[in-house]
Amino acid sequence: MPAAKYHSIKQFLFNEIASGRWTEHQRVPSENELANQFKVSRMTARRALQELSDEGVLLRTKGLGSFVAPFKSQSSLVQVQNIETEIVQRGQKHTAELITLESRESDQEVSIALSLPIGSPVFFAALIHYQDGQPIQLEARYVNARLVPGFIDQDFKQVTPHEYLSKTLPLTEADHIVEAALADRQTLHYLKLNAPQACLQLTCRSWTALGVVSYTRLTHPGTQFRLSSQSAVN
Amino acid sequence: MPAAKYHSIKQFLFNEIASGRWTEHQRVPSENELANQFKVSRMTARRALQELSDEGVLLRTKGLGSFVAPFKSQSSLVQVQNIETEIVQRGQKHTAELITLESRESDQEVSIALSLPIGSPVFFAALIHYQDGQPIQLEARYVNARLVPGFIDQDFKQVTPHEYLSKTLPLTEADHIVEAALADRQTLHYLKLNAPQACLQLTCRSWTALGVVSYTRLTHPGTQFRLSSQSAVN
DNA sequence: GAGTGGTCTAGACCACCCC
DNA sequence: GGGTGGTCTAGACCACTCG
Numbered sequence: 001m002p003a004a005k006y007h008s009i010k011q012f013l014f015n016e017i018a019s020g021r022w023t024e025h026q027r028v029p030s031e032n033e034l035a036n037q038f039k040v041s042r043m044t045a046r047r048a049l050q051e052l053s054d055e056g057v058l059l060r061t062k063g064l065g066s067f068v069a070p071f072k073s074q075s076s077l078v079q080v081q082n083i084e085t086e087i088v089q090r091g092q093k094h095t096a097e098l099i100t101l102e103s104r105e106s107d108q109e110v111s112i113a114l115s116l117p118i119g120s121p122v123f124f125a126a127l128i129h130y131q132d133g134q135p136i137q138l139e140a141r142y143v144n145a146r147l148v149p150g151f152i153d154q155d156f157k158q159v160t161p162h163e164y165l166s167k168t169l170p171l172t173e174a175d176h177i178v179e180a181a182l183a184d185r186q187t188l189h190y191l192k193l194n195a196p197q198a199c200l201q202l203t204c205r206s207w208t209a210l211g212v213v214s215y216t217r218l219t220h221p222g223t224q225f226r227l228s229s230q231s232a233v234n
Numbered sequence: 235m236p237a238a239k240y241h242s243i244k245q246f247l248f249n250e251i252a253s254g255r256w257t258e259h260q261r262v263p264s265e266n267e268l269a270n271q272f273k274v275s276r277m278t279a280r281r282a283l284q285e286l287s288d289e290g291v292l293l294r295t296k297g298l299g300s301f302v303a304p305f306k307s308q309s310s311l312v313q314v315q316n317i318e319t320e321i322v323q324r325g326q327k328h329t330a331e332l333i334t335l336e337s338r339e340s341d342q343e344v345s346i347a348l349s350l351p352i353g354s355p356v357f358f359a360a361l362i363h364y365q366d367g368q369p370i371q372l373e374a375r376y377v378n379a380r381l382v383p384g385f386i387d388q389d390f391k392q393v394t395p396h397e398y399l400s401k402t403l404p405l406t407e408a409d410h411i412v413e414a415a416l417a418d419r420q421t422l423h424y425l426k427l428n429a430p431q432a433c434l435q436l437t438c439r440s441w442t443a444l445g446v447v448s449y450t451r452l453t454h455p456g457t458q459f460r461l462s463s464q465s466a467v468n
Numbered sequence: 469g470a471g472t473g474g475t476c477t478a479g480a481c482c483a484c485c486c487c
Numbered sequence: 488g489g490g491t492g493g494t495c496t497a498g499a500c501c502a503c504t505c506g
Contacts, residue, residue, distance in 0.1 A: 004494065030472060041496045046473080054288070062473045063504035178412055238475065264491060275477045280492080296492045297485035 005040050009048035012038075014057065017068055017170050018208060028058065028066045057170065071170050082162045083139075083218075087131045095133070098156050099126040099190070103145065110142045113205060113215035121145040123152050125161050128190055135191045141216040148213060165206065165213060173207040191221045239274050243282035246272075248291065251302055251404050252442060262292065262300045291404055305400050316396045317373075317452075321365045329367070332390050333360040333424070337379065344376045347439060347449035355379035357386050359395050362424055369425045375450040382447060399440065399447060407441040425455045 003011075016022045029037065034045035049066050052058040060066045087094040104124045111118045122142050129137040141161050143151045147169070154164050165171065178200065187199065202218040237245075250256045263271065268279035283300050286292045294300045321328040338344075339353045348356065356376050363371040375395050377385045381403070388398050399405065412434065421433065436452040 006494080032471080041498090043497090044495060047494090049473090060473065061504085062502065063471080065472060065504095240475080266490080275479090277478090278476060281475090283492090294492065295485085296483065297490080299485095299491060 005038065006044050006047040006051070009034060009038055009040070009045060010052060013048060013052060014170075017057065018210065020168075022068050024068050024070050026068045028068060030065055055172070057172070071166050082160065082166070083129045083137045084160050084163065087129075087136070090131075092132045095130045096157060096160060097128045097130070099128065101125045101152065101156065103152060104142075106142070110215060114142065114144050114212045116144065123148075125151075125156060127156060127161070129160075136220065138187055138190050138219040139216060140218075141214055143214045144212060147208065147210060161214075169208045169213060171206045171208055171213065175205050177203040187219055191219070193221055239272065240278050240281040240285070243268060243272055243274070243279060244286060247282060247286060248404070251291065252444065254402070256302050258302050258304050260302045262302060264299055289406065291406070302404075305402075305404050316394065316400070317363045317371045318394050318397065321363075321370070324365075326366045329364045330391060330394060331362045331364070333362065335359045335386065335390065337386060338376075340376070344449060348376065348378050348446045350378065357382075359385075359390060361390060361395070363394075370454065372421055372424050372453040373450065374453075375448055377448045378446060381442065381444060395448075396450075403442045403447060405440045405442055405447065409439050411437040421453055425453070427455055 013028060016028075022028060028049075031042050031046045031049060034040075034048065035042045038045065049058060049060065053060045053066070056069055058066050059069045084094045084096075102124055104122050105119045106114060106116050106122045108118060110116075110122060111120065114120075114122065116122070123145050125139070125141045125143070127139045127141075128135050129139060139161070143161075143165075145151070148165065150168070151161075151164070154161075156164075188194075191199075200220040202216075202220075204214075204216045204218065206213050206216075247262060250262075256262060262283075265276050265280045265283060268274075268282065269276045272279065283292060283294065287294045287300070290303055292300050293303045318328045318330075336358055338356050338358045340348060340350050340356045342352060344350075344356060345352045345354065348354075350356070357379050359373070359375045359377070361373045361375075362369050363373065373395070377395075377399075379385070382399065384402070385395075385398070388395075390398075422428075425433075434454040436450075436454075438448075438450045438452065440447050440450075
């Protein structure tokens with residue numbers, strides 16, 4: 001069973017975006033242009049554009065055309081991965097301290113999370129995020145090195161890892177686990193906590209069409225945390 | 235601009251389900267049947283069925299037909315509204331104690347949450363959920379009385395409010411706010427806590443196509459709580 | 469007015485399921 | 488074999504945007 005024509009066109013469009021050849025807000029071919037280019041009817045070309053629009057990859061406007069949607073996520077669940085935005089929106093000051101940025105080989109936990117063979121090349125970054133000088137989030141992130149080779153060359157004092165990934169790749173999906181847990185000793189140290197304390201801990205993964213991009217543990221001290229989400233019920 | 239034909243057909247199908255005339259797993263008219271009934275082309279009837287399938291309202295199988303999808307949500311985020319399932323899946327025993335079930339008029343907070351004018355008829359239910367005899371969740375729920383008139387006649391010792399709603403209506407969406415907060419005095423009392431304690435608090439709303447169905451605050455004592463979710467990035 | 473996306477039609481062929 | 492959903496075609500009319 002060969003791939004459906006509309007599906008091939010979807011993949012073509014998606015690859016142009018994922019590869020960076022087409023970027024945010026850029027115009028993509030119209031229904032008629034795709035129909036001519038791929039030698040299909042307009043309805044078939046249309047279906048590829050329409051489904052990518054439904055999936056949030058494209059924005060379409062009558063009379064104007066179809067455009068690459070902004071990569072930046074509007075999902076407030078994903079927002080927690082971008083603590084900087086959250087802090088700035090509260091009118092406070094965000095700073096970040098880089099603890100570690102290095103190449104590693106994936107162990108079992110990371111391999112499972114990233115859907116990679118054990119020993120695959122990954123990058124590991126650990127940061128502390130401050131809100132007005134107070135540590136507010138400890139970030140420990142593993143990234144699939146093959147999907148984001150440029151990750152290790154970034155200066156994460158200037159740009160948060162999540163911001164870099166969001167601007168580099170069209171992230172399509174994310175999952176999260178939220179739990180309240182007692183911080184371990186190392187976490188207490190990094191978050192400058194004296195006594196064992198209940199922390200809100202998020203474990204997040206984000207996807208692009210080609211696979212899992214990153215696996216992250218975010219730990220928040222105390223009760224200063226709020227998470228909102230909206231989702232369709234399947 | 236009159237409604238599009240495919241949209242009218244969608245509404246017709248949805249109303250049959252929302253009203254209870256068609257229930258879970260029941261077969262709905264085929265593409266050809268709808269095309270004849272509404273005097274449209276098969277492609278137009280098809281679009282109505284296809285979009286409802288994309289939205290999780292219908293399940294379609296080649297060679298078989300289209301069926302009303304199970305109302306019960308597969309979303310693990312929504313799962314927390316159904317604490318009973320969660321407890322039973324852990325192999326423990328769930329019991330519930332009904333504190334209050336009454337008619338009220340919506341105040342400002344509830345009106346905003348349910349998108350109703352102030353003073354609209356709502357039902358209010360408060361319950362304590364126990365896991366093996368330990369209080370694990372305090373549930374305070376407001377329900378739009380017009381959308382679910384039968385709510386107030388239920389016996390919530392037998393069926394949880396969320397279970398009743400899930401089985402009565404096709405819920406299509408939900409939003410949630412998760413936060414860690416110190417319990418107030420009344421909550422401490424109901425959860426049988428002696429000292430002020432950090433609790434995980436969820437504020438949830440669930441939708442049907444006709445509007446917001448319910449607005450609920452769920453409070454969990456201590457750190458015995460875990461929440462997972464998966465979502466597409468928009 | 470030319471181009472775009474939104475809707476719609478009346479056909480067509482296919483793979484699949486059940487009888 | 489008859490019905491179902493999945494894909495596809497080659498047209499059509501419309502509302503919208505832009506120059």
